[in-house]
Amino acid sequence: MLTIWPLAGIPEIAAGTDLVDVIASAIEASERLPDGGDPLVDGDILVVTSKIVSKAEGRFVTADDREDAITAETVRVVATRTSENGSVTRIVENRLGIVSAAAGVDASNTPEGTVLLLPVDPDASARALAAGLRARFGVDVGVLVSDTLGRAWRDGQIDHAIGAGGVRVFEDLRGSTDAQGRPLHVTLPCVADELCAAADLVKGKASGMPVAVVRGRADLVGDLALPGARTIPRTGERDMFRLGYDEAFAEGFATGAASVT
Numbered sequence: 001m002l003t004i005w006p007l008a009g010i011p012e013i014a015a016g017t018d019l020v021d022v023i024a025s026a027i028e029a030s031e032r033l034p035d036g037g038d039p040l041v042d043g044d045i046l047v048v049t050s051k052i053v054s055k056a057e058g059r060f061v062t063a064d065d066r067e068d069a070i071t072a073e074t075v076r077v078v079a080t081r082t083s084e085n086g087s088v089t090r091i092v093e094n095r096l097g098i099v100s101a102a103a104g105v106d107a108s109n110t111p112e113g114t115v116l117l118l119p120v121d122p123d124a125s126a127r128a129l130a131a132g133l134r135a136r137f138g139v140d141v142g143v144l145v146s147d148t149l150g151r152a153w154r155d156g157q158i159d160h161a162i163g164a165g166g167v168r169v170f171e172d173l174r175g176s177t178d179a180q181g182r183p184l185h186v187t188l189p190c191v192a193d194e195l196c197a198a199a200d201l202v203k204g205k206a207s208g209m210p211v212a213v214v215r216g217r218a219d220l221v222g223d224l225a226l227p228g229a230r231t232i233p234r235t236g237e238r239d240m241f242r243l244g245y246d247e248a249f250a251e252g253f254a255t256g257a258a259s260v261t
Contacts, residue, residue: 002216006202006209015058020132023048023211027137042139043218045167046129047199049210050118050147051106053125053163059117066107069115073103079244091244096122097233098162100149118147122163123228130165130224142167142221145229146196152241159200161192164229168192168220191220192229 009026013019023046030039063069067088076093083089094103096118104118119125122145130143145163150156161169169192199212234240243251 002198002214004199004202004212004214006204006207007211007213008209010052010208010210013052013055015055015060017056019048019053019056020129020136023129024133024136026211027133027213037215040133040137040139040141040213041215043141043215043221044139045142045144045195045214045217045221046133047144047146047159047196047203047212047214048126048129049203050104050122050145050162051109051116052210053119053122053129053145054106054116057119057125059119060110060114061117062113063115064113066102066105066115069105069117070103073105073117077247078242079247081244093235094118096162097230097235098147098149099233100147104147119145119163123165123230124163126163126165126167126228127224128165134166140166140221144192144196144199146199148200159193159196161190161196161229161232164192164226166221166224166226168222168226169229169232171220190232191217192232195220 007023007026007030009029010022013022027039061069070090070092073094074090074092075095078091078093078099080088080090089101090103091099091101092103093099096104098104098118106116110116126143126145130141133141133143143163143165144161144167146159147162148157149160151158169190171189171191195214195217199214203209203212242248
């Protein structure tokens with residue numbers, strides 16, 4: 001059975017905050033679960049919102065114009081659209097290989113005149129948190145760092161994993177069979193994303209509870225050296241959708257015109 005609950009008591013995070021201590025203190029203050037279980041056991045996975053990781057790591061930058069910060073974080077522009085009210089949305093690949101709106105630059109709940117960038121290395125951040133909590137409690141836990149992202153071809157946003165420490169981000173079912181005995185050739189669920197999305201159902205966006213504990217998937221918890229969430233994005237030659245429709249059309253038209261001349 002999968003059980004997910006949020007951690008209460010996480011205060012506002014500032015640059016330099018010891019997140020291991022803050023999260024551990026919230027765990028220690030937690031009441032025992034209704035089923036009598038302990039607040040943290042072997043195989044638990046903590047899902048931590050990336051914003052508090054960025055805040056603790058001091059990822060604030062001075063930026064009167066958020067667009068300048070987005071440009072600085074952008075590796076490649078995928079698509080740009082201007083809405084009827086004149087606002088511009090840029091879908092870009094950022095330095096972490098994540099394709100999203102605004103390169104993950106966040107201007108909400110930050111000091112005036114600043115914006116918040118994603119962690120420098122979310123996988124390293126997740127591993128450090130997992131290592132610290134393992135040492136503090138003497139149990140093998142994993143950590144996922146989550147961020148809210150949109151999805152191609154679907155409206156709305158859900159939480160995805162951008163960092164992983166001690167968690168298998170994929171559940172490889174290739175080589176096994178389905179319920180009818182047919183072989184599975186390409187089935188590779190991204191369980192890290194699924195857990196982050198599920199955890200967000202209890203964390204919420206405005207509840208002040210940026211950390212959730214997931215229990216029931218101990219099979220996904222392992223060595224801290226496991227490949228992190230950086231292995232999830234498809235980039236380079238594996239990216240089948242490198243450009244937006246308008247951008248791809250313009251590039252093809254320009255290439256055709258150049259070949260004619």
